[in-house]
Amino acid sequence: MTELLGLLVRLERETDWRKPCHDNLAIIYEGAGPHIGELRCARCDAHRGWLPKQAARTLRDVIALYGPPQEPPVISNYPTALVIDPPVLLENVNDGDQ
Numbered sequence: 001m002t003e004l005l006g007l008l009v010r011l012e013r014e015t016d017w018r019k020p021c022h023d024n025l026a027i028i029y030e031g032a033g034p035h036i037g038e039l040r041c042a043r044c045d046a047h048r049g050w051l052p053k054q055a056a057r058t059l060r061d062v063i064a065l066y067g068p069p070q071e072p073p074v075i076s077n078y079p080t081a082l083v084i085d086p087p088v089l090l091e092n093v094n095d096g097d098q
């Protein structure tokens with residue numbers, strides 16, 4: 001988790017569209033209790049939620065593979081906890097008839 005502390009991320013969850021805080025950029029801080037990380041507004045330090053475990057795992061994997069991101073990674077709740085640019089969408093699985 002330490003490799004994610006201080007990382008700048010872009011929040012594009014449903015709630016960020018409804019109630020944006022500044023430019024929806026957040027910094028990852030150490031979590032509390034069961035939470036792996038906290039998201040706080042990069043501008044005003046307001047609490048913006050908790051870092052989803054799945055997002056933390058994906059971020060860690062991406063950083064391990066490609067190094068620190070050049071652009072803030074996007075945290076979204078659609079279709080998964082983290083959307084990587086360019087988004088990779090699952091293709092429809094056919095039923096095996098062909």
Ligand SMILES: [Zn+2]
Pocket residue numbers: 021022041042043044045046
């Ligand atoms: Zn703010």
